[in-house]
Amino acid sequence: MENFPVTEMFKKKVKNMFYGHPDTDVNGPGDEGKTKIRGTVTLMKKNVLDSTDVKASLLDRFHEFFGRGVSLQLISATHSDPANGSGGKLGKAAYLENWITTITSPIAGEDSFSVTFDWHQSMGVPGAFVIRNYHHSQFYLKSVTLQGVPAGHSTVDFICNSWVYPQHLYKYNRVFFSNQTYLPHQTPEPLRKYREEELVNLRGNGKGMLKEWDRVYDYDYYNDLGSPDKGPKYARPVLGGTQEYPYPRRGRTGRKPTKKDPKSESRLQFLSLNIYVPRDEKFSPVKFSDVLGYVVKSLFQVLLPEVRSLFNKNKNEFESIEDVLKLYKGCIPLPNNDTLKKVRECIPWELIKELVRNDGERLLKFPVPAVIQEDNSAWMTDEEFAREMLAGVNPVIISRLLEFPPASILDPKVYGNQNSTITEEHIENNMNGLTVEKAIRNNKLFILNHHDALMPYLARINSTGTKTYASRTLLLLQDDGTLKPLAIELSLPHPQGENHGAVSKVFTPAQEGVEGSIWKLAKAYVAVNDSGYHQLISHWLNTHAVIEPFVIATHRQLSVLHPIYKLLHPHFRDTMHINALARHILINAGGVLENTVFPREYSMEMSAVIYKNWNFTEQALPADLLKRGMAVPDSSCPHGLKLLIEDYPYAVDGLEIWSAIQTWVNDYCSFYYPTDKVVEDDNELQSWWSELLNVGHGDRKDEPWWPGMNTVAELKQTCTIIIWLASAFHAAINFGQYPYAGYHPNRPTISRRFMPELGTPEYEELEKDFSKAFMKTITAQFQTLLGVSLIEVLSRHSTDEVYLGQRDTPEWTTDAEPLAAFDRFRKKLAEIEHKINDRNEDDRMKNRKGPVQVPYTLLYPCTSGDSKNAGLTGKGIPNSISI
Incomplete structure (x- = not known):
């Protein structure tokens, strides 16, 4: 032709x-x-x-x-x-x-x-x-x-x-x-009509099922997690729109309601990944192939119940901690050839060929997680257990202890006495001569507190097969800057009812004998709590879920010509798509999350209850550090804060990144908004902020802590927090998942039996074979394989990643000053990279590497941004929540 x-x-x-x-x-x-x-x-x-x-x-x-x-x-x-x-x-x-x-x-x-x-x-x-x-x-x-x-x-x-x-x-x-x-009022008159019409088109009319070519950004509740038509086991409450279960909004798809519950939206077939998001929000072909690899590699076990039953029939157990190492050294042998044959009968070979080695006898080989690359046992030390609260995958929970014993804020009329039972006698003999009173006065006592968040759900969680506790962990700041665990309190609801308070036991450090084994188990229960809270709250709720309304509102209310659209748009790349896929196969009823973290079917419901305490302004890193008591105001210090643990890698690196973002945002916004009146008169900006508060985060719209949108300072504060959450904060709590939690004994996600009691067969087993008893307590084999498969993919950078300080095109604006300011931002990030390298090589900073010898690089920007940064690098700050 x-x-x-x-x-x-x-x-x-x-x-x-x-x-x-x-x-x-x-x-x-x-x-x-x-x-x-x-x-x-x-x-x-x-x-x-x-x-x-x-x-x-x-x-x-x-x-x-x-x-x-x-x-x-x-x-x-x-x-x-x-x-x-x-x-x-x-x-x-x-x-x-x-x-x-x-x-x-x-x-x-x-x-x-x-x-x-x-x-x-x-x-x-x-x-x-x-x-x-x-x-x-x-x-x-x-x-x-x-x-x-x-x-x-x-x-x-x-x-x-x-x-x-x-x-x-x-x-x-x-x-x-x-x-x-x-800005809207600066738009040339011949273009004004087109600017306004484009926004109308993007908002849609709120009706009908959306198709792939529709370019509609609209809101909906989280009413698509359950499958009530499959039976009560798969029904889940709608999240959002009620005081009982408030939640940020997600992107609307317009699918029909289910037959049994008209408030719930019908779901796509499991193997279908064609869930609606506006087409421009979907992954690139390179990125999408990465996600498909995740589906193939991680989810084949839950496609059919028969596959899970194969594991259950073969005990579904690691016999020892050493067995877990076979995941990385030689893979797990399948029990017998008949089992492999049944797997092949259950699932098409195309879906499992990446899981089974060429010899057809071994399953699931994984890269060696960083936490065991140098030493197979250093993760078990008390020093590493504490260090990961400052430099691990969830370094955002630890706080300074302000009162002793730790008090609960749960309503005593509902939950009885939930205050801690830890006494001075439990800890003072391990405090280097300090009294509790002096340690508190000198800012030496810290706490990892998962008690109040979990206790209201603990009875229901423990009815699912999970057997875990609400935990409090007290730690002492040493003279060398490291933290030493002093005590772990494990609590259960009173057997006569929640209103009777908590039943608690306190465990203190021991190294030898059965006491040492019990102490190791106590640390494992804490790790289970921290792992689940990390996935549900620190990671999913506080980044993925809370940012999606900003993505939607920005497209609906800010024109592509708007300076704030140009500022924020790079930080929204791929977020709607990864969230849609998560609702489809990860956080849904019976999905991967419910199979791999301890709250099970109560996971998302619990996150909605915790969202009641979410505060937008406290997402700013300085505000968060002050709230947790990890810093105090000090104008003589960099960033206006004095860290009370000087060697706090997440905070030290994070404050430098925060400051760089803040300076960039200040320079950029000052160029377009010389006065507060320009902010007030910007009708698109005002509509954007109003919609975010009243619709996107509508269940929290009346909270007094929301900043206004009347001054340049408020605009700068808001944009800085959004960029921080979407880039650096997400990087800090996402890309360390495989390095630290890829080895499940270090961060188990489920506990399956309670602490053994003296005189029981479980206690005898613990005395004789700690390794076997430990593995029977934490995550089972099936859930371990599923969880490790998941976080391996979630911890990887794609080859087309765009990092903080980069743009996908240099011609993103014609204005010289914003371009110059962005270049200064990029250079500042490069300087921070050198500082991070220097700190990681400083042997005086013991929390930078710890006993496991894993340098803290989760807030390393990677400004070079070439393909060598792809994969499981454990460093790099993407612009957006892209995975």
């Missing part, structure tokens, strides 16, 4: 015969002043991303052959047309050139096409364009660059980064704007 000689007249006749008249064009006056504008259009064809879509590719070439392909019409930013509703004058439609003759390689990334526009100098400067795709398939439009633009503008750049579907699927024109930045 490409070599067939066809005259232009013949093509025009056939074009008119098939399609009627071409686009209606509005031309400039007369021939005098006519000029040509040359354009370069960079896009990615669908058939590059989907090599099986041969039909679409052939149909697209058929359309091109008859001259009806992809058209672009420039819109004047300087001259309005009354006949166009005062919108900018439209130039004559121009078509992409050489689509047929451009041979696209299946492995190619992008193609560039030329387009030539007829323009009139009297129409001024183009500020936007309309694109119409008459092809059969969609394509990804990356950018358009115009050359030879009149009126002194030699080039105009349009950064698009959007999927363009066939024109018949849209009820409006797709419009893209140049990379100019305008």
